[in-house]
Amino acid sequence: MGTSLHRGRFAPSPTGELHLGNAWAALLGWLWARSEGGAFLLRIEDLDRARLRPGAVETLLADLAWLGLDFDETPVVQSERSPRHDRALETLRAQGRVYPCFCSRAEVARAASAPHGPADDGPVYPGTCAALDVSARTTRAASRPPAWRFRPTPGVTRVNDLLHGRLEQDVAAEVGDFVVRRNDGVASYQLAVVVDDAESGITHVLRGDDLLGSTPRQVQLAQALSLPIPTYAHVPLLLGPDGKRLAKRAGPPSLTELRKAGVPAEGLFGLLAGWAGLGDGGAVAPASLVPAFSLKRLPRQPVAVDPAQVRRALLG
Numbered sequence: 001m002g003t004s005l006h007r008g009r010f011a012p013s014p015t016g017e018l019h020l021g022n023a024w025a026a027l028l029g030w031l032w033a034r035s036e037g038g039a040f041l042l043r044i045e046d047l048d049r050a051r052l053r054p055g056a057v058e059t060l061l062a063d064l065a066w067l068g069l070d071f072d073e074t075p076v077v078q079s080e081r082s083p084r085h086d087r088a089l090e091t092l093r094a095q096g097r098v099y100p101c102f103c104s105r106a107e108v109a110r111a112a113s114a115p116h117g118p119a120d121d122g123p124v125y126p127g128t129c130a131a132l133d134v135s136a137r138t139t140r141a142a143s144r145p146p147a148w149r150f151r152p153t154p155g156v157t158r159v160n161d162l163l164h165g166r167l168e169q170d171v172a173a174e175v176g177d178f179v180v181r182r183n184d185g186v187a188s189y190q191l192a193v194v195v196d197d198a199e200s201g202i203t204h205v206l207r208g209d210d211l212l213g214s215t216p217r218q219v220q221l222a223q224a225l226s227l228p229i230p231t232y233a234h235v236p237l238l239l240g241p242d243g244k245r246l247a248k249r250a251g252p253p254s255l256t257e258l259r260k261a262g263v264p265a266e267g268l269f270g271l272l273a274g275w276a277g278l279g280d281g282g283a284v285a286p287a288s289l290v291p292a293f294s295l296k297r298l299p300r301q302p303v304a305v306d307p308a309q310v311r312r313a314l315l316g
Contacts, residue, residue, distance in 0.1 A: 009205070015051040021237065032293065034293075041200055044057060044075060044077050046078055066258075081192070081195070091224075099149055099151070145185070152171035152176075152177070153223075155170060164300075209235060239304055240305060252305065252307040275299075277297050278293065
């Protein structure tokens, strides 16, 4: 660890094999932290138990070891932090900022007047359960466990992103009351990421710009919980020829496939560095990219990637 106050993190979910988009975010986050003389941490976000695959965590760790990016401190396993998430919910409950919601997703979607919110959350919640009295809540709880929703503060929330500039969002109007604890008792992504980043002392968050729209919600939660707000940099996504995010779709080789094929990680880093404007596409060791790294050099638009070309370049 250096003397910098920069503390970044890579936070993959073990719901499938790591892909090129994961490697893209991991490399850029690692370069940013190392260029600032800071720390880079690993958090395994395994709260979505229904989507976890047997052995996925072990595969994830093997793939990261193959990449060779070094992490500081002991990795954080998010599912082990449920008591901290529960305490945060209790704090919000004591403030009157959350309430139980008994609506199913289908019921929310059927609300004819509900405008559509950010892509990750579907329709804006129409507030069906916001004003239920104790008797009504007790009756509904007998047949369905509730989720818990957060009441955002009305008005514009501003986020200064180092790549996108200023983002302004009226969370109450554009998103509505949003879930912070699912009806299975597990913290939502929005709450867990805020609590975990703060506890780990994360000061700088680099992630894909598909999460940019979530950031005002996270800022509001951090403010309600009196937690520090990190500096954000949302990097452009890697897109396939069809204009859709590569992610875990079929086509591009997964990191597991590359590792098992004996491909040197430097070959993958060369492609990633080329897409980021940090190299010429040739094989490269990440450490050699640190001295000249700057967020200013990164692209601002999505990066088009041809999986067939990636396969030829790395697998022959």
